[in-house]
Amino acid sequence: MKKARSYLLVVLVAFGLLTACQPQVSVLNPTPNSAATQAGSSTLPPPPVSVVSSTATPAGLATAAATSKPASTPTPTANPPLAAAPEWKMIAGGLDRPTGMADPNDGSGRLLVLEQPGRIRVYQNGTILAQSFLDITDRVGSNGNERGLLGVALHPKYLSNGFFYVNYTDLNGDTVIARFKASSDPNRADPASEKDLLQVKQPFPNHNGGSMVFGPDGLLYMGLGDGGSQGDPHLNGQSLNTFLGKILRVDVDHGDPYAIPADNPYTQGGGLPEIWAYGLRNPWRFSFDRQTQDLYIADVGQDTYEEVDFLPAGSKGGVDFGWSFREGFHAYKGNPASGVMLQDPVYEYAHSVGGCSVTGGYVYRGSLHPELQGTYIYGDYCTGLVWGLKRDASGSWENRQLFGTRLNISSFGEDHAGELYVLDLGKGAVYRLG
Helix, strand or coil: CCCCCCCHHHHHHHHHHHCCCCCEECCCCCCEECCCCCCCCCCCCCCCCCCCCCCCCCCCCCCCCCCCCCCCCCCCCCCCCCCCCCCEEEEECCCCCEEEEECCCCCCCCEEEEECCCEEEEEECCEECCCCCEECCCCCCCCCCCCCEEEEEECCCHHHHCEEEEEEECCCCCEEEEEEEECCCCCCEEEEEEEEEEEECCCCCCCCCCCEEECCCCCEEEEECCCCCCCCCCCHHHCCCCCCCEEEEEECCCCCCCECCCCCCCCCCCCCCCEEEECCCCCCEEEECCCCCCEEEEECCCCCEEEEEEECCCCCCCEECCCCCEECCEECCCCCCCCCCCCCCCEEEEHHHCCCCEEEEEECCCCCCHHHCCCEEEEECCCCEEEEEEECCCCCEEEEEEEECCCCEEEEEECCCCCEEEEECCCCEEEEEC
16 A cells, blocks of 8 residues: 555655645646557547646656656657546545445445545445444554555445455454445444454564455455565565465355365465465555456555556466566566566556555546546555556557646545546545546
8 A cells, every 4th residue: 555664654744734635636737658658659548738726746747757668759649638627526525544445336326435444434425424334443453554444345246145345454463354244224334243254464564455356257356465564574475375465366155254266276285275366565456347357456566666467357367476576577686486487567657757656446437538448547645646557459558647636545446337536545535537
């Protein structure tokens, strides 16, 4: 979610002092990012040219270009402005460090919003209800920048079984992944219904991961960081004998509390059978494209590079994303054994262009902004910059800065219609792309 650096709290406070609570967050006349654009081609929409609020671009960020492979310089093209510029509109405030969102998709228009101290709040009819959907602050330890209630996933049959899953750190700072059940009141869950799936010892207070997603296969995918500190001192990212630094994959509809899918890569040995992918530093947020079923993973970097990883639909498990041999495309520590295949990211950006901690989002599949259709929208926690990443017909990736929000972007959200939201940890607000 954020960096394991002693100055991070200072960054958070500084951004809180520099930003004002804006009901609208504007597009900031972004410059196309040329590093991942193939010459003469453009798969992303042209950026809007008007500034519709007083939010200012941080010095040096408006024209900064991130890096990717292969790098080439595109031929400049004239891009007309969009007829209507999309903008992030604040729909809710007054939240206590929001970290995630889920849509029950029950026709009520409700959204469930996580608060880091251990509550899930209900957004309904334009307001946050006073009564929490779930309050487990008595068992959640949130005394650290990367601890607390970190992730939620609603069961695909939530409307009939009421099951939902959360990822939190307990009072000892260790990871708990647990199932809860909604009560007969749709705005209340039963805090006594907790059934633990996993408990994972955390050696340090950072890099706890937190993302939880039900995949198109109906299985639960869970992201855990490498255990924290700096530079993966325990080499957890490359170890197949720990859940740390991994994406796990389990079947919650069978077994007690879950079953291992038969096609997980280590069901016959060689690693923990829950492991689906490894070599990750802190996969704070990842998501499946609801149309193509491709998987996008935003993996928080160490000191220099943030990365976006990608697995096309139908990929087999056992992929090694390279940490801590690599940070992004770059060598970091040690060398893999002969014959070990590392999966490169599809995109990276350097801290020097304006960022410190990538926050993964979603591929846009809504209807309000057809020009963004098929674009992976993601951002940076520290700067509030929001980018769009898209692959063209030839397989080349183009990245472009779309928004300059100055928010502390803790998470993105997606509703049942495919429309997108962004959560501001520092100001306790939720914004909708409208």
